[in-house]
Amino acid sequence: MPFWFELIVSLLLLGGGTFILLGSLGLVRMPDFYTRMHAPTKATTLGMWGLLIGALLLSSWNSGVLSMNQLLIAVFLLLTTPVSTHMLAKSALHHRLEWEDNTQGQEYAKRFMDDH
Amino acid sequence: MRTWLPLPYTSLLLLLVWLLLNQTVAPGHLLLGSVLAVMIPLLTKHLRNPQPAIRHPLKALMFLFRVLWDILVANMEVAQLMLRPQLKLRPAFVEVPLDITRDFPITVLASTISLTPGTLSADVSADRSRLLLHVLDLEDEAQLIATIKHRYETPLREIFEC
Numbered sequence: 001m002p003f004w005f006e007l008i009v010s011l012l013l014l015g016g017g018t019f020i021l022l023g024s025l026g027l028v029r030m031p032d033f034y035t036r037m038h039a040p041t042k043a044t045t046l047g048m049w050g051l052l053i054g055a056l057l058l059s060s061w062n063s064g065v066l067s068m069n070q071l072l073i074a075v076f077l078l079l080t081t082p083v084s085t086h087m088l089a090k091s092a093l094h095h096r097l098e099w100e101d102n103t104q105g106q107e108y109a110k111r112f113m114d115d116h
Numbered sequence: 117m118r119t120w121l122p123l124p125y126t127s128l129l130l131l132l133v134w135l136l137l138n139q140t141v142a143p144g145h146l147l148l149g150s151v152l153a154v155m156i157p158l159l160t161k162h163l164r165n166p167q168p169a170i171r172h173p174l175k176a177l178m179f180l181f182r183v184l185w186d187i188l189v190a191n192m193e194v195a196q197l198m199l200r201p202q203l204k205l206r207p208a209f210v211e212v213p214l215d216i217t218r219d220f221p222i223t224v225l226a227s228t229i230s231l232t233p234g235t236l237s238a239d240v241s242a243d244r245s246r247l248l249l250h251v252l253d254l255e256d257e258a259q260l261i262a263t264i265k266h267r268y269e270t271p272l273r274e275i276f277e278c
Contacts, residue, residue, distance in 0.1 A: 039198070
């Protein structure tokens with residue numbers, strides 16, 4: 001395996017890992033449930049893609065054929081992440097989970113709570 | 117044809133995914149995949165509610181690339197935000213009035229919003245006329261709504277013609 005190929009794979013793995021780390025950091029630092037939900041949807045999705053593309057390149061190189069499993073995982077991740085976060089947010093509203101006092105537009109959220 | 121293959125594209129997709137998952141085109145897996153591709157739509161066709169089809173595949177592809185690009189930018193922004201020593205967020209709930217009416221386009225729009233810059237779809241009103249978003253760091257409400265409508269909803273309307 002040539003050096004430049006190893007370099008690309010390592011950069012993808014490191015970049016992916018960095019984004020997942022930042023997502024976790026966000027999870028710790030955010031003030032309330034609603035803001036916390038932003039971290040796993042965004043940073044983790046891209047982080048996983050970095051890892052998956054790195055893994056795809058590596059296993060494709062090793063086996064000699066294009067490895068599709070990682071691509072499928074990436075696609076399923078793209079389809080399922082927004083759905084699960086939407087359900088989390090919806091149930092949080094349903095349970096009237098507290099938000100930070102400085103949140104703007106609280107009347108919109110309350111209106112949605114009363115609708116259900 | 118319709119009785120045995122009620123959803124031809126779904127069947128094709130199922131077979132394709134099956135073969136990709138198993139990384140093979142061996143006859144055994146072709147047969148098993150085909151059986152699944154026929155049986156699953158037959159068993160689930162009554163659970164479906166009809167949705168508008170994609171009328172402009174090319175525009176849909178352009179939309180996909182735009183969203184992928186936005187996800188990349190979104191991540192950079194959120195990562196930057198996370199690294200600041202002092203987290204100064206301006207979280208907000210925002211209500212977006214919807215012009216698209218059908219379930220599937222609304223789902224695509226809500227998912228797109230969840231995956232892109234600092235916004236998260238939290239709820240849809242029962243009559244499908246309003247979408248509730250949570251925003252991590254809101255600068256200008258009217259501008260955000262305009263961006264979402266212009267950047268994501270208008271192309272979706274064109275793609276699905278609804």
